[in-house]
Amino acid sequence: GENVEQHPSTLSVQEGDSAVIKCTYSDSASNYFPWYKQELGKRPQLIIDIRSNVGEKKDQRIAVTLNKTAKHFSLHITETQPEDSAVYFCAARWAEGAQKLVFGQGTRLTINP
Amino acid sequence: DVKVTQSSRYLVKRTGEKVFLECVQDMDHENMFWYRQDPGLGLRLIYFSYDVKMKEKGDIPEGYSVSREKKERFSLILESASTNQTSMYLCASNLSGGTYEQYFGPGTRLTVT
Numbered sequence A: 001g002e003n004v005e006q007h008p009s010t011l012s013v014q015e016g017d018s019a020v021i022k023c024t025y026s027d028s029a030s031n032y033f034p035w036y037k038q039e040l041g042k043r044p045q046l047i048i049d050i051r052s053n054v055g056e057k058k059d060q061r062i063a064v065t066l067n068k069t070a071k072h073f074s075l076h077i078t079e080t081q082p083e084d085s086a087v088y089f090c091a092a093r094w095a096e097g098a099q100k101l102v103f104g105q106g107t108r109l110t111i112n113p
Numbered sequence B: 001d002v003k004v005t006q007s008s009r010y011l012v013k014r015t016g017e018k019v020f021l022e023c024v025q026d027m028d029h030e031n032m033f034w035y036r037q038d039p040g041l042g043l044r045l046i047y048f049s050y051d052v053k054m055k056e057k058g059d060i061p062e063g064y065s066v067s068r069e070k071k072e073r074f075s076l077i078l079e080s081a082s083t084n085q086t087s088m089y090l091c092a093s094n095l096s097g098g099t100y101e102q103y104f105g106p107g108t109r110l111t112v113t
Helices: none
Strands: A004-007 A010-014 A019-025 A032-038 A045-051 A056-059 A062-067 A072-077 A086-093 A101-103 A107-112 B004-006 B010-013 B019-025 B031-038 B042-049 B064-070 B073-078 B087-094 B108-112
Touching: A004 A086, A010 A019, A019 A086, A019 A107, A032 A062, A045 A056, A045 A062, A072 A086, A086 B042, A101 B042, B004 B087, B010 B019, B019 B031, B019 B087, B019 B108, B031 B064, B031 B073, B042 B064, B042 B073, B073 B087
Parallel strands: A010 A107, B010 B108
Antiparallel strands: A004 A019, A019 A072, A032 A045, A032 A086, A056 A062, A062 A072, A086 A101, A086 A107, B004 B019, B019 B073, B031 B042, B031 B087, B064 B073, B087 B108
């Protein structure tokens, strides 16, 4: 079945610097890759997603890149701010027509003032 | 605004008890999901449902069952709770044929003693 590996498990950056979180997936048929953010004590919420027919997508300070050949995708956060501190999860939709998502292990991002 | 609610935020049960966790969504979503969240393991899918009375096993269904008698409600049942089922349980829902975004509930932190 589908497997998603996420690295690093923890990441600490200075405010204003960039943060990058990487994920690899196993099923080459996967075609949808969302990123969820979970603030402390809150529910996960979608922050950005990308489909397999696109190589990059940006939304203000966040961007996601996808390399289908290597089967990996990354979340990039620029000009980090304290409110970016959270746990981030990547995921992959494992098959065409399916609603099931397989999640990575999560990355705890801490922004240091 | 999509709203997914869960019956309890915190629950403490004894080993061997039967435990019911309920999830309700108000957006007429066809698909509903139950995950458990453990540090370092991400979100793991327990069961999901595509329609009323339909259910499919996820990645870790052992020790759990589900019930979906009405479209808006999806229940997770622990037939005989064990200490290794101590975890955060998250419910989610989404629309078939939509954007694939899953909307999460606030979570239930279950402790089995």
